[in-house]
Amino acid sequence: MRRLASVIAFLMMASLAAADEPVQLLDFDDLDGWxxxxxxxxxxVFRNTCMxxxxSDWAALCRVAETVPDARTFFELFFRPVLIGGExxxxxxGxxxxxxxxxxxxxxxxxxxVYRMPPEVTGQWLSRQEIEQTRVLEGRGLEIAWVDDPVELFFLQIQGSGRITLAEGGALRVGYGGRNGHEYRSVGQELVRRGVYQPHQVSAQVIQSWVRRNPLEGRALLHHNPSYVFFREVEITDPNLGPLGAMNRNITPHRSIAVDPDFTPLGAPVWIEKDGSGPIRRLMIAxxxxxxIQxxxxxxxxxxxxxxxxxxAGVIRDPGRMMVLLPxxxxxxxxxDA
Known part of the structure; x- marks a missing residue:
């Protein structure tokens, strides 16, 4: 997880993004369903992370957001929608x-x-297959907990956070603690490449079912993804709150999104127009x-x-467009030239 860039770094990034990707300023009337x-x-939700x-521009808007009487007017008065890379x-x-x-x-x-991150992991370390086959993490006191399903553990790593209901009673929450430096590779796309499924058939539930029906091939399939995620234990102050996101704040169902911070600053409002099954027209917060997510x-x-x-979430893979709202x-x- 990356921290927020400084203002100067963001402006440098913005100019680079503008050079690499087409950028278009829009009006709120251009946003479908606004x-x-x-x-x-x-x-x-914006207030949760605006601080x-x-x-200085974000800080001023954050102060206004605390007392503004009308939310729609606030966004329309102080922001402009920006479409980056929309060709x-x-x-x-999801x-x-x-x-x-x-x-x-x-x-x-x-x-x-479920492992904590070992101290020697820097840069690119052992792959998922190497970690599991060499058992290099065993017996070192790095275990946060043990779970009963390796497939669900694999998807826990993909999601980056989760809750574990304990046999002893109670529950614990784990959050992202680091990774082994290998790039994520989709096992769903690998099943499509092998001809097992068509793209529209693949979901998390379909993958889980296939791996359980084919334990030997399934284990090899999971090794196709060399990325391995480590965790940290996170205190559950309120079970109704979502997990901590990249800004170390609780995220909100149907209002929080994960983005590529090279293009969208964390904490910014983002208007999404998701097409496909169950279209969404909604203001989210990055x-x-x-x-x-790149x-x-x-x-x-x-x-x-x-x-x-x-x-x-497992069946969402839809087109559309997204616009970041910037001061x-x-x-x-x-x-x-604007």
């Missing part, structure tokens, strides 16, 4: 916070470890990142936690 959204709900945005359709996917069954102690049932027109929508959220002066700086 008037029908619940702007007050978006403003509430972490760097820059190709956006790609929207993510969620899994719920696993586990224990603080290793038992016959709970024998698959509060998270992810290894597979590019100006790429976002992962947070759907909540548990099986129902997982089923909803007016900052938006105009994205286009030298």
């Amino acid at each position: 008037a029908a959204d619940d702007h007050a709900a978006a403003l509430s 972490d945005l760097e820059g 190709s359709p956006a790609l929207f996917t 993510y969620y916070e899994p719920e696993l069954r586990g224990s603080r102690r290793r038992t016959g049932r709970y024998r698959f470890p 509060q998270d990142t992810g290894g597979a 590019g100006a027109q790429r976002a992962d929508i947070f759907y909540g936690y548990g099986d129902a959220a997982g089923e909803a 007016i002066e900052r938006a105009h700086q994205m286009i030298p």
Whole structure:
């Protein structure tokens, strides 16, 4: 997870993004469905992280956001929608916070470890296959807990955070603690490449089912993704709050998205127009990142936690477009001639 860039670094990034990707300033009338959204709900989520945005313009807007009487007016008065890299359709996917069954102690049932990050991991380290086959992490006291399903553990690593219901009673939450430096590779795309499924058939549930039906081939399939995620234990202050995102704040179902911070500043409002099944026209807040979330027109929508959220998030792979809302002066700086 990356920290917020400084104002200078962001402006340098913005000019580079403008050079590499087409940038277009839009009006709010250009946003499909803008008037029908619940702007007050978006403003509430924006307030959760606006104090972490760097820059005097963001700080001033954060102060106004605390007392503004009308949310829609606030966004329309102080922001401009900016479309970056919109010549190709956006790609929207979904993510969620899994719920696993586990224990603080290793038992016959709970024998698959959830690991903290070992201190020697810097840069590119051992691959997923090498970590599991060499057992290099065993017996070092790095285990946070043990769970009962290696497939669910794999998807926990993809999601980056989750809750574990403990056999001893209670629950614990784990958050992203680091990774082994290898790039994420999609096992769903690998199944498509092998001809096992067509692209429209692949979902998290389909992959889980296939791996369980084919244990030997399934294990090899999971090794196709060399990326390995480590965790840290996160205190559950309120079980109704979402997990911590990249800004170390709780994220909100259906209002928080993961983005590529090389193009979209963390904490910024983002208008999304997701097409496909179950179209969405909604103001989201960019509060998270992810290894597979790369590019100006790429976002992962947070759907909540548990099986129902997982089923909803697992089938999302839809086109559309997304526009980041930037403070007016900052938006105009994205286009030298604006």
